Amino acid sequence: MSDTNFVRTEMLPPVAPPVSQRGLVRWLRENLFSGPLNTILSLLAVAALYYLIKASLPWWLNGVWTASSLRECRDIVAANAGPDATGACWAVIRERWHQFLFGFYLPELWWRPMLCFALLFVALAPVLYSDSRRNVALLIGVVTALLALCLLLLDTVVLHLVVSVGVMLALLAVAWTAPRKLLWVTLLYPFFAVWLLWGGSVWGPITTLLGVGVMAIAYRLVAPSLGVVMGSSIGFVAACLWWLFAQGPLLAAVAPALPFDLQPVTSDKFGGFLLAFVIGVSSISISLPLGILLALGRRSDMLLIKTLSVGFIEFVRGVPLITMLFTASLLLQYFLPPRTNFDLILRVVILVTLFSAAYNAEVVRGGLAALPRGQYEAADALGLDYWQAQRLIIMPQALKISIPGIVSTFIGLFKDTTLVSFVGLNDPLKGITQIVRADINWKGIYWEPYIFVGAIFFLACFGMSRYSMYLEQKLKTDHR
Amino acid sequence: MAKTAIDRSKMQVSDEIAIQITGMNKWYGSFHVLRDINMTVNKGERIVICGPSGSGKSTLIRCINRLEEHQQGQIIVDGTELTSDLKNIDKVRSEVGMVFQHFNLFPHLTILENCTLAPIWVRKTPKAEAEETAMHFLRKVKIPEQAHKYPGQLSGGQQQRVAIARSLCMKPRIMLFDEPTSALDPEMIKEVLDTMISLAEEGMTMLCVTHEMGFAQAVANRVIFMDQGQIVEQNEPREFFNNPQSDRTKLFLSQILGH
Numbered sequence: 001m002s003d004t005n006f007v008r009t010e011m012l013p014p015v016a017p018p019v020s021q022r023g024l025v026r027w028l029r030e031n032l033f034s035g036p037l038n039t040i041l042s043l044l045a046v047a048a049l050y051y052l053i054k055a056s057l058p059w060w061l062n063g064v065w066t067a068s069s070l071r072e073c074r075d076i077v078a079a080n081a082g083p084d085a086t087g088a089c090w091a092v093i094r095e096r097w098h099q100f101l102f103g104f105y106l107p108e109l110w111w112r113p114m115l116c117f118a119l120l121f122v123a124l125a126p127v128l129y130s131d132s133r134r135n136v137a138l139l140i141g142v143v144t145a146l147l148a149l150c151l152l153l154l155d156t157v158v159l160h161l162v163v164s165v166g167v168m169l170a171l172l173a174v175a176w177t178a179p180r181k182l183l184w185v186t187l188l189y190p191f192f193a194v195w196l197l198w199g200g201s202v203w204g205p206i207t208t209l210l211g212v213g214v215m216a217i218a219y220r221l222v223a224p225s226l227g228v229v230m231g232s233s234i235g236f237v238a239a240c241l242w243w244l245f246a247q248g249p250l251l252a253a254v255a256p257a258l259p260f261d262l263q264p265v266t267s268d269k270f271g272g273f274l275l276a277f278v279i280g281v282s283s284i285s286i287s288l289p290l291g292i293l294l295a296l297g298r299r300s301d302m303l304l305i306k307t308l309s310v311g312f313i314e315f316v317r318g319v320p321l322i323t324m325l326f327t328a329s330l331l332l333q334y335f336l337p338p339r340t341n342f343d344l345i346l347r348v349v350i351l352v353t354l355f356s357a358a359y360n361a362e363v364v365r366g367g368l369a370a371l372p373r374g375q376y377e378a379a380d381a382l383g384l385d386y387w388q389a390q391r392l393i394i395m396p397q398a399l400k401i402s403i404p405g406i407v408s409t410f411i412g413l414f415k416d417t418t419l420v421s422f423v424g425l426n427d428p429l430k431g432i433t434q435i436v437r438a439d440i441n442w443k444g445i446y447w448e449p450y451i452f453v454g455a456i457f458f459l460a461c462f463g464m465s466r467y468s469m470y471l472e473q474k475l476k477t478d479h480r
Numbered sequence: 481m482a483k484t485a486i487d488r489s490k491m492q493v494s495d496e497i498a499i500q501i502t503g504m505n506k507w508y509g510s511f512h513v514l515r516d517i518n519m520t521v522n523k524g525e526r527i528v529i530c531g532p533s534g535s536g537k538s539t540l541i542r543c544i545n546r547l548e549e550h551q552q553g554q555i556i557v558d559g560t561e562l563t564s565d566l567k568n569i570d571k572v573r574s575e576v577g578m579v580f581q582h583f584n585l586f587p588h589l590t591i592l593e594n595c596t597l598a599p600i601w602v603r604k605t606p607k608a609e610a611e612e613t614a615m616h617f618l619r620k621v622k623i624p625e626q627a628h629k630y631p632g633q634l635s636g637g638q639q640q641r642v643a644i645a646r647s648l649c650m651k652p653r654i655m656l657f658d659e660p661t662s663a664l665d666p667e668m669i670k671e672v673l674d675t676m677i678s679l680a681e682e683g684m685t686m687l688c689v690t691h692e693m694g695f696a697q698a699v700a701n702r703v704i705f706m707d708q709g710q711i712v713e714q715n716e717p718r719e720f721f722n723n724p725q726s727d728r729t730k731l732f733l734s735q736i737l738g739h
Binding site for chain 2 (some may be wrong): 381475
């Protein structure tokens with residue numbers, strides 16, 4: 001028999017790995033003690049953690065929750081833990097939490113931003129969990145319960161409490177019976193939210209909404225003969241004409257006839273996390289579609305569109321956000337007609353939106369570039385037109401690839417809302433904290449407000465990050 | 481390739497013209513990829529296009545559904561001339577099916593969704609009807625049980641058969657195959673070729689860029705040999721393989737059939 005001849009008569013069954021390659025022992029060996037250097041580093045890390053905790057633990061444990069000033073806090077800490085002990089003074093949060101959350105929004109109107117915040121989750125739910133009725137209903141149910149609890153604790157007027165919880169329960173019922181109908185809530189939410197937060201006549205948002213109707217009608221009329229792009233442009237122009245010229249007179253005519261008003265609140269009353277969320281949520285939700293359009297524009301074959309997109313993206317990315325905010329608060333006034341009352345928050349929202357749209361555009365462009373050419377060709381070969389191919393084939397894949405980048409942009413944007421303190425708005429980090437620390441009772445307080453604000457920011461951003469990981473997992477269909 | 485009995489009863493070439501290409505030239509920048517292509521394809525023809533890599537064969541069939549733009553000459557597909565008019569292009573594309581070397585299935589959609597997408601959005605077929613058609617063609621390519629999986633879960637041969645079914649769901653009059661078996665393991669080539677043969681047996685007009693000479697001999701009614709962007713020789717398969725005329729063809733055949 002020659003050496004090159006070999007015939008296997010029996011196939012080998014799989015066997016479990018040896019003991020040293022399994023379980024905790026293997027994990028420790030591989031991850032912490034894989035060599036002398038790693039062993040030293042592991043021990044140093046443990047030591048560093050030990051000293052950090054040892055130094056800060058008393059401060060956390062001696063925390064004081066009930067006091068009316070920083071001096072009182074220190075006295076209580078000294079009485080409880082000895083004269084040299086340190087202790088956190090959380091009493092400042094207990095006393096001033098409402099400023100961190102609502103700014104100077106009137107206490108009797110707090111139910112409005114709270115309902116608005118609860119409805120935000122209702123509006124988001126069908127988008128976040130498009131295929132799970134259970135998750136949608138669960139989310140809305142939990143939010144409703146929390147809202148009811150908070151409103152009760154805040155001694156809200158019974159009427160407002162009943163209305164708010166009633167609305168939420170009705171939507172919960174909708175979520176359970178016809179989850180797809182909730183998308184209407186998503187579409188109408190921005191108009192309702194603006195009305196709820198700023199108050200005024202209910203006809204304001206309704207007539208604004210009619211402008212959207214005008215846009216839709218114009219699109220329906222024009223698009224079949226002139227195409228999607230012309231249809232959208234003409235629709236947009238028609239809507240702008242409506243908002244500029246028709247809405248005002250109509251509002252003046254209808255509003256007094258059928259008065260249904262909420263007490264108006266001006267923008268300077270907004271502050272704290274209310275402000276951060278108003279700017280963050282509206283900028284996030286507008287900047288993504290805008291970013292997608294810019295990314296498509298940048299990859300377009302049409303020279304004008306491409307040049308405009310590239311110019312916009314490069315300009316906006318090349319300018320610091322603070323410059324844009326100063327533009328919003330100061331320069332924009334020069335370009336607008338005199339006596340135009342153009343709300344500062346709205347101006348800031350617009351510029352923050354444009355700012356993050358440019359970043360989103362680049363992130364989405366990365367996703368588009370990562371798609372193999374074959375996907376475009378297959379879509380073309382099947383006879384799909386440009387917008388169909390984008391919507392059905394290209395974007396679902398490109399956005400999936402871009403999720404980490406998009407969420408990073410969103411998180412960055414949300415944290416950047418604190419920069420509005422530079423144009424005199426009361427953001428939670430600098431604006432409100434400064435106001436609190438200027439109080440004679442709390443003068444000298446340092447860590448506690450920042451930790452509180454930081455913790456809330458962390459929760460919001462960590463939530464976004466976890467959701468994006470869930471989404472990536474859910475959309476993972478390549479199984480490779 | 482194992483010879484299977486091929487039913488030739490429906491494999492008939494009609495007098496009707498499916499594709500007419502006259503004086504077509506194409507350049508990539510200054511590189512002249514396709515030079516003076518003249519070619520008529522009748523309904524029911526099964527044409528195999530072969531040639532060395534870089535000879536322009538893929539580019540030629542990609543011009544037929546305008547994945548590539550030609551700069552000179554005329555291409556008329558099923559009575560519609562391909563110009564820059566988008567309406568004509570979309571019309572031609574919905575009549576002409578294409579199968580790619582790398583399948584190009586949509587990885588974010590299930591097999592069934594891959595097959596129903598174009599009928600629903602381009603042909604405006606109701607969803608239920610589109611799904612029925614899709615299942616019909618998936619049965620035909622012998623993978624109905626995979627309908628609810630994603631492309632990434634299928635083998636290469638299965639993916640390519642899905643790609644064929646996806647094209648067929650648009651009920652095309654002409655099918656283009658761009659090296660459909662070149663990216664497949666040898667074991668999977670046969671299942672794809674069998675699918676293509678059964679398609680030919682039903683009288684489909686087919687243009688196929690391939691190096692599967694067994695397939696060409698069994699199915700094609702005409703073999704076109706291309707080199708340096710031009711048609712060098714064309715003939716019916718028996719003559720083409722047994723009695724090649726040009727030296728270039730002889731060299732090519734000796735190289736691919738040599739071992």
